[in-house]
Amino acid sequence: MEYISTRGNVGRIGFIDAFMMGLGDDGGLLVPREIPVVSAETLQKWQDLSYQELVLAIFALYTNGEIPEEDLRELVYASYDTFRDPAVTPVRKLKDDLYLLELFHGPTFAFKDIALQFMGQLYTYVAGKQNRKIHILGATSGDTGASAIEGVKGKKGIKICILHPHGKVSKVQELQMTTVQEDNVLNLSVDGNFDDCQRMIKELFADLDFKASHHLAAINSINFVRIMAQTVYYFYAYFQVAKETGAKEVSFSVPTGNFGDIFAGYLAKRMGLPVGKLILATNENNILERFVLEGVYKPGDFRTTYSPSMDIQVASNFERYLYYVLGEDPAQIRTLMEQFKQTGEISIAGDALSKVQEEFGAHGVQGQECLTTIKQYEAATGYLLDPHSACGVAAADKYSGERTITVSLATAHPAKFNEAIELVGIEQQFPEQISALFEKPQRQTRVDGSLQSIVRELEAFYS
Structure with a gap:
């Protein structure tokens, strides 16, 4: 397996080099030169694997044998030992034609843990094997930051800086990032929105001199390893539902703002998983809905919503999908992105x-529809959805006449977004790990939204 850029100006590179490059040096996104296709016979063999063994089977298609088998096994098992459910990503039945894939059983109660716990282990592994400094730099709309910090806090040879939009993440998301007291962690609370943070991250990675001199590494879904790791739970969910129902094909409804989680589903489908429709659930920041329905990709006015992790206008992974849907033509992608x-x-x-x-x-779920979905499903089934998962379920219901069985992705625990839960009159019990956050001191630095301010903080931190 070799990796190339969507813009065509990165030579074929191996897995570790692609992991460490993060964003392509030409500004594009790295993708496999060829997507591996899994046969029906292989799918049959995989259907009874544990989650960890399924990870190993799928990763083997992408890692080129660059990590010895026993080392990779240790990394994978260490990544998922911290999860609260032995299935890692269990599947729950909501009704006859709708299942929920719970992705929030990791240490920070969000789906980002599934990829970022592995990436934290892998960065630590590379830092040790290559005796190199690794300075992770990322932006978060809420969940990526906490998951990334959890994966590498206190690790030798690694520093991590996360930008988050000041006042535009939930209180629990903020606390999960800013109550970490390790010296290798820096939280920058940026005046602006997530798109501002993400834009500056991309600019810094595009400055190849700055990137090299400061040993930058990417944790956002611009890093293909994020996508690779998220692909696994589509296979796992399909196997669980197919065994229970006999379904030959399953659709997925995916809450998404950055197009990463749903691109992982697209990749799984391209690999041969029998996926029907991929239903893209957004909120009022519905640029991706408009693209699917009208073919127009154009950011609008930024909206603050009940589902803040999807409050994104410019989707980082959109370029990857554009590359494939337009026939893998890097010259065309260069023209379009310019x-x-x-x-x-x-x-x-x-x-x-x-x-x-x-x-x-695609369905853009408006605020009241999100809250109504939370309330209705809690009353009907006793299941409490967080607002992002509620968007996924609402979108699945919108397409209910066009499907047999749909798996909707539950991307976070509702305790992370109590602001929305309180609005529907539901009082929830917080997990102990989240309740404890409110008693801890915070450590973060507020900065204005200029790139110069970010650079100044980074240079001081990485020195």
């Missing part, structure tokens, strides 16, 4: 748009 930089818009039509609409559905 056009987007100049005009703020990309449009597709004809066969390409038809292909998008064949593969994806």
Whole structure:
């Protein structure tokens, strides 16, 4: 397996090099040169594997044997030993045609743990094997930051800095990041929104001199390893539902703002998993819904919503999908991304748009619909959805007439977003780990939204 850039100006590189490069040096996103295709016979063999063994089977298709088998096994088992459910990502039945894939049993109660616990282990492994400094730099709309920090806090040879938009994450998300007291952790609370944070991260990674001199490594879903790790739970969920129901094909409804989680589902489908529709659930920041329905990718006015982890206008992983739906033509991608930089818009039509609409559905869930879904499902089933998971369920219900069975992704524990839960009149019991956060001191640095301020803080931290 070799990795290339969507923009065509990165030579074929191996797995570890792709992991460490993060964002392509040409500004593009790294992808496998060829997506591995899994046969029906292999799927049959995989269906009874534990989650950890399934991870190993899928990772073996992408890692080129660059990590010795026993080392990779240790990394994988260490990554998921901290999860509270032995299944790692258990599947729950909500009703006859709707299942919920619980992705929040990791240490920070969010789906990001599934990829970032492994990435933390892998960064530690590379730092030790290559005797190198690794300075992780990332932006978060809420959950990535806590998960990334949890994965590498206190680790020798690694420093991590996370940017989050000041006042635009939930209180629990903020506390999970800022109550960590390890000296290798820096939290920057940035005046602005997530898109501002993400834009500055990309600018810093695009400055190759700055990137090299400061040993930068990426933790956001611009790093392909994030996508690779998230692909696993689509396979796992399919196997569980197929065994219970006999379904030959399963659709997935995915709350997403950065197009990473749903791109992992697209990758699983390209690998041969029998996926029907991929239903893209957004909130009022519905740029991705408009793209699926109309073929227009154009950021609008930023909205603050009940599902803040999806309060994103510019989706980092959109370029990866664009690369595939337009026939893996890097010259075309270079042209389109330059056009987007100049005009703020990309449009597709004809066969390409038809292909998008064949593969994806989309529904932008408005605030009241999100709250109503939480209340209705809690009353009908006793199951409490967080607002992001509620968007996924609402989108699944929107497409209920077009499917047999859908798995909706539950991306976070409701305790992380009590602000929304309180609005529907539900009083929930916090897990002990989350309750304890409110008693801990916080450590963060507030900065203005300028790149110069970020650079100043980074240079002091990484020195």
